[in-house]
Amino acid sequence: xxxxxxxxxxxxxxxxxxxxxxxxxxxxxxxxxxxxxxxxxxxxxxxxxxxxxxxxxxxxxxxxxxxxxxxxxxxxxxxxxxxxxxxxxxxxxxxxxxxxxxxxxxxxxxxxxxxxxxxxxxxxxxxxxxxxxxxxxxxxxxxxxxxxxxxxxxxxxxxxxxxxxxxxxxxxxxxxxxxxxxxxxxxxxxxxxxxxxxxxxxxxxxxxxxxxxxxxxxxxxxxxxxxxxxxxxxxxxxxxxxxxxxxxxxxxxxxxxxxxxxxxxxxx
Amino acid sequence: xxxxxxxxxxxxxxxxxxxxxxxxxxxxxxxxxxxxxxxxxxxxxxxxxxxxxxxxxxxxxxxxxxxxxxxxxxxxxxxxxxxxxxxxxxxxxxxxxxxxxxxxxxxxxxxxx
Ligand SMILES: Nc1nc2c(ncn2[C@@H]2O[C@H](COP(=O)(O)OP(=O)(O)OP(=O)(O)O)[C@@H](O)[C@H]2O)c(=O)[nH]1
Ligand SMILES: [Mg+2]
Ligand SMILES: [Zn+2]
Numbered sequence: 001x002x003x004x005x006x007x008x009x010x011x012x013x014x015x016x017x018x019x020x021x022x023x024x025x026x027x028x029x030x031x032x033x034x035x036x037x038x039x040x041x042x043x044x045x046x047x048x049x050x051x052x053x054x055x056x057x058x059x060x061x062x063x064x065x066x067x068x069x070x071x072x073x074x075x076x077x078x079x080x081x082x083x084x085x086x087x088x089x090x091x092x093x094x095x096x097x098x099x100x101x102x103x104x105x106x107x108x109x110x111x112x113x114x115x116x117x118x119x120x121x122x123x124x125x126x127x128x129x130x131x132x133x134x135x136x137x138x139x140x141x142x143x144x145x146x147x148x149x150x151x152x153x154x155x156x157x158x159x160x161x162x163x164x165x166x167x168x169x170x171x172x173x174x175x176x177x178x179x180x181x182x183x184x185x186x187x188x189x190x191x192x193x194x195x196x197x198x199x200x201x202x203x204x205x206x207x208x209x210x211x212x213x214x215x216x217x218x219x220x221x222x223x224x225x226x227x228x229x230x231x232x233x234x235x236x237x238x239x240x241x242x243x244x245x246x247x248x249x250x251x252x253x254x255x256x257x258x259x260x261x262x263x264x265x266x267x268x
Numbered sequence: 269x270x271x272x273x274x275x276x277x278x279x280x281x282x283x284x285x286x287x288x289x290x291x292x293x294x295x296x297x298x299x300x301x302x303x304x305x306x307x308x309x310x311x312x313x314x315x316x317x318x319x320x321x322x323x324x325x326x327x328x329x330x331x332x333x334x335x336x337x338x339x340x341x342x343x344x345x346x347x348x349x350x351x352x353x354x355x356x357x358x359x360x361x362x363x364x365x366x367x368x369x370x371x372x373x374x375x376x377x378x379x380x381x
Contacts, residue, residue: 049289051375055277136270168270196353197306200367
């Protein structure tokens with residue numbers, strides 16, 4: 001049974017340290033399960049109802065609740081988005097080692113397995129795995145439940161590794177402060193042009209696996225030009241999660257962003 | 269992209285509205301979908317038919333209204349309509365365009381009985 005919405009049953013699963021919680025992600029969480037449509041005899045007049053509501057308004061409400069919880073803590077949440085295998089988990093593991101002393105936690109989203117959360121926990125950091133089943137993205141509801149399993153410290157960093165997918169996660173707000181797009185140089189410099197939505201929505205892009213650039217006939221400047229074509233304001237850092245090249249700049253970016261967030265909370 | 273999830277979002281709103289506004293059935297539902305929303309219309313229509321089964325909107329007519337893409341031209345200092353995300357400014361040809369609209373996914377209205 002969930003504390004936020006009282007839902008139960010199966011669907012996406014949230015896994016924390018070996019025990020499983022099943023939460024149903026149905027469409028009518030707040031309002032119970034009454035029969036669809038009740039008969040009202042004599043009322044058959046057609047009428048038009050203005051709705052003007054975003055289709056994703058429910059998700060947006062969950063995301064707003066998450067954001068409020070995070071703001072109250074002055075915690076900075078980053079939604080890591082990328083295609084499968086760009087190096088998100090490797091990058092996170094290395095980042096966590098470099099951020100020694102910084103309180104942090106990780107939410108791992110994958111369709112199946114708890115492999116990535118296990119890799120994170122091996123670094124000593126708390127992690128919760130969310131399996132989305134058939135779902136191709138995390139949503140605000142899942143992240144809210146995952147947060148219930150983490151005791152975030154004030155000023156903490158929350159990394160949310162989304163399902164590897166360059167399309168759907170762009171539309172689903174999780175309550176994060178920023179999306180971080182991770183691209184590996186092996187994916188080719190045309191990806192920002194082919195999947196613009198994700199890069200328009202991201203505040204910063206990490207060009208990962210720069211150690212492989214010499215082997216794959218790629219021009220990193222073209223990569224950056226293409227990123228700026230779809231998002232003129234995007235920040236770009238070149239990193240190698242494997243060799244550690246460029247990782248200092250990324251860690252400095254994180255520390256600055258986390259400090260800014262907790263300062264904002266303290267000012268309120 | 270995630271048309272099933274969108275259809276489930278629509279169903280949630282329909283069910284909330286059916287309770288709040290006490291109606292039995294939706295006969296027509298109009299959506300406004302922006303050019304940059306990344307929505308496959310045939311996939312959404314299919315998902316709608318499947319997901320609405322057993323809801324007040326089962327069998328409802330789905331009407332999708334297209335909204336244009338919009339971007340802010342940094343040279344004209346004005347918002348423009350554009351067809352593709354990476355299109356240059358239709359007036360000055362500038363490539364310095366910041367997307368500013370067209371990712372809408374909204375239920376506009378419903379005809380109900
Ligand atoms: N050469 C090189 N390999 C890397 C680098 N970063 C990650 N890899 C490798 O890329 C592969 C995928 O890395 P992961 O960290 O699992 O990628 P991911 O994005 O978390 O993958 P999913 O969660 O499955 O989407 C692994 O074999 C990593 O060792 C890098 O900077 N350089
Ligand atoms: Mg991973
Ligand atoms: Zn212009």
